[in-house]
Amino acid sequence: MPKYRVLVSDPISEQGLQALLDSPDVEVDIKTDLSPQELIAIIGDYDALLVRSQTKVTAEILQAAKKLRAIGRAGVGVDNIDVPASTRHGVVVINAPDGNTISTCEHTFAMMMAMARKIPQAHMKLKNGTWDRKSFVGVELKNKTIGILGFGRIGSEVAVRAKAFGMSVLAYDPFLTRERAESMGVRMSTVDEIVEGSDFITVHTPLTKDTKHLLSHDQFARMRDGVRILNCARGGIIDEKALVEALANGKVAAAALDVFEEEPPIGNPLVEMDNVVVTPHLGASTEEAQINVAIDVAKELLNILQGLPFRNA
Ligand code: NAD
Ligand code: MLT
DSSP states (O other): OOSEEEEEOSOOOTTTTHHHHHOTTEEEEEOOSOOHHHHHHHHTTOSEEEEOSSSOBOHHHHHHOTTOOEEEESSSOOTTBOHHHHHHTTOEEEEOOSTTHHHHHHHHHHHHHHHHHTHHHHHHHHHTTOOOSSTTOOOOOTTOEEEEEOOSHHHHHHHHHHHHTTOEEEEEOTTOOHHHHHHHTOEEOOHHHHHHHOSEEEEOSOOOTTTTTSBOHHHHHHSOTTEEEEEOSOTTSBOHHHHHHHHHTTSEEEEEESOOSSSSOTTOHHHHOTTEEEOSSOTTOSHHHHHHHHHHHHHHHHHHHTTOOOOOO
């Protein structure tokens, strides 16, 4: 007879969930696309909840979660979970911070190449029957400077690939040391140095009160003319209104965005702009990343339920 019930409320790789599915102690229910009311109605039966980013774990849901001991987030950001309310209810929140680093880094690079060479725009035109070679002159990455704001797991992997493309790398992170910057061959910089001295700027921080609108009107005004901007981290790190203005007046040549202040970005002018490349929050959407994060979070949830030591809380 299973001792613990785990609810999986977002699409998560079943292959990755094997640790939970194989445990005789655990019964796993996979129920996705639940409304908040439907989740409130059943959450009281579960010892653990496993989510990706669609399920919003609000204080109201936690109030109804009388047996809940742990919430696992199959990914990095826990911004869809009310962590202070979880703590008040004695519910541990864990994430899977390592499993999607490479996928998100590679997506950032794919977006940078797509933006630099206008690949989505040229693709659409040719698919629509027009052979147009004049409109899609791009820029090389070699000998350009990329500024990386947030030099954690993903930011530092982006730096490795940028260097392989012959780019100079400026990096800012409050925890970056000179020794680490030197060992990685990047220049430790201030936010201002990155804003003023980069041809490409990419953000890889969490969204916090300190990083909200890290790039806004003032920063865009001080950037190099024709700068290119990337956000594959979180909507809101870049002020979208300021970005629209800077794209419209030509200060920013192009932007590549995987994330938005509101998702999905219904009515968002950035999606309509010709010089903006967009994807629907796909950074972690690879077979490998989804298996990795599910394996990590499933193992840790099992540890918590069985009273064993666990990581990533
Ligand atoms: P990480 O924790 O390894 O790195 C984040 C870094 O940001 C840390 O080194 C931290 O010191 C730094 N930082 C914090 N505040 C800062 C500030 N004010 N200025 C500059 N740096 C600051 O996280 P990660 O795994 O590299 O993920 C980075 C971001 O990417 C997170 O927001 C995460 O949610 C997001 N992400 C998005 C996708 C996607 O699908 N698009 C996938 C994975 C991660
Ligand atoms: C994350 O924070 O890990 C990302 O948003 C990836 C995701 O789960 O889609």
